[in-house]
Amino acid sequence: MDELAAATDSEKLESWRIRYFGSNGQLKELMNRLKDAPREQKPALGKRVNELKVGLEAKLADRKEALESTSNQVGMDLTEPGTVQGLGRRHPISSTMDGIVDVFRLMGFSVVDGPEVEDEWHNFTALNIPEGHPARERTDNFFMPLDGGVPRLLRTQTSTVQIRAMETMSLPLKVVAVGRVYRPDTHDATHYSMFHQIEGLSIDRGVSMADLKTTLIQFAHAYFGEEAEVRMRPSFFPFTEPSAEVDMKMHIKGQWQWVELGGCGMVDPSVLAAVGIDPEEWTGFAFGLGVERIAMRKHGISDIRWLFENDARFLRQFG
Numbered sequence: 001m002d003e004l005a006a007a008t009d010s011e012k013l014e015s016w017r018i019r020y021f022g023s024n025g026q027l028k029e030l031m032n033r034l035k036d037a038p039r040e041q042k043p044a045l046g047k048r049v050n051e052l053k054v055g056l057e058a059k060l061a062d063r064k065e066a067l068e069s070t071s072n073q074v075g076m077d078l079t080e081p082g083t084v085q086g087l088g089r090r091h092p093i094s095s096t097m098d099g100i101v102d103v104f105r106l107m108g109f110s111v112v113d114g115p116e117v118e119d120e121w122h123n124f125t126a127l128n129i130p131e132g133h134p135a136r137e138r139t140d141n142f143f144m145p146l147d148g149g150v151p152r153l154l155r156t157q158t159s160t161v162q163i164r165a166m167e168t169m170s171l172p173l174k175v176v177a178v179g180r181v182y183r184p185d186t187h188d189a190t191h192y193s194m195f196h197q198i199e200g201l202s203i204d205r206g207v208s209m210a211d212l213k214t215t216l217i218q219f220a221h222a223y224f225g226e227e228a229e230v231r232m233r234p235s236f237f238p239f240t241e242p243s244a245e246v247d248m249k250m251h252i253k254g255q256w257q258w259v260e261l262g263g264c265g266m267v268d269p270s271v272l273a274a275v276g277i278d279p280e281e282w283t284g285f286a287f288g289l290g291v292e293r294i295a296m297r298k299h300g301i302s303d304i305r306w307l308f309e310n311d312a313r314f315l316r317q318f319g
């Protein structure tokens, strides 16, 4: 029955069936010949032909079932070459966050986390942003439905995790937190309504602005290269005093360029007091940098929207 085994699809099987069972098929021919056989041999020959017919019918049914079950199982023609599935890659935002966190870990910072849905205490009040402050406007935040009468919102900055760390950890502490933040900003080449920040906080006795700058310089050297520099420009944040904008010099397309990354400063004594830390005994510094900005400049991405469109042709270039 090699012929039957060679019938690898329903078309070949059908032509096999016609060859044996068709109106001009071989079984029909045998039956016709039976008529001319000597009388005394007819019963035995008839029996043999009938056995042959039954046997062939059973084999045909088996083969048909085998073919059907194969095609049901895989749902495809196994004689076709397979499609090659490419391996996935890390998203450039994920690899940037991992790289940044690795450096801070080596510098003695531990990694902490906080929720993306926050209360007003952690996003505003404890950060010295009192009621009535313009940063609390409903149009500048994504407020959620009340939760048991308590207002909740998507955090606008990872500085919320500073408060959570100071509330729960023992001193001295040295932590970084990385994660998503949300602001109802209009999407353009440099702004998105959801983006990522890396927050740093160090609280100890006698921590100064010099420690803050040293930390940022060490990070810049480790992450961007030995020639990287850090520049601070006076600024204002309600939860730090003094406050500064941080620029870092990065190597971009063969040139060293200044890139504005975020904010920093000395933790305001009233923030320490709000979480029960004695500002006479302890001081601290904090910083918050935009992750997209680092990823974009590092990879020469000119529009932040590319990072969130999930176009495989774009993402395939990284990782």
Ligand code: FA5
Residues within 6 Å of the ligand: 156, 157, 158, 159, 183, 185, 190, 191, 192, 193, 194, 195, 197, 237, 240, 243, 260, 261, 262, 263, 264, 265, 286, 287, 288, 289, 290, 291, 292, 293, 304
């Ligand atoms: C802050 O969010 C402060 N929490 C930073 C800080 C932390 C100051 C600790 C002092 C101490 P700012 O709003 O400037 O600061 O945002 C910091 C960075 O986030 C910006 O420099 C920018 O890199 C990034 N960023 C802000 N808005 C957007 C946006 N819509 N899309 C993408 N990145 C953004």
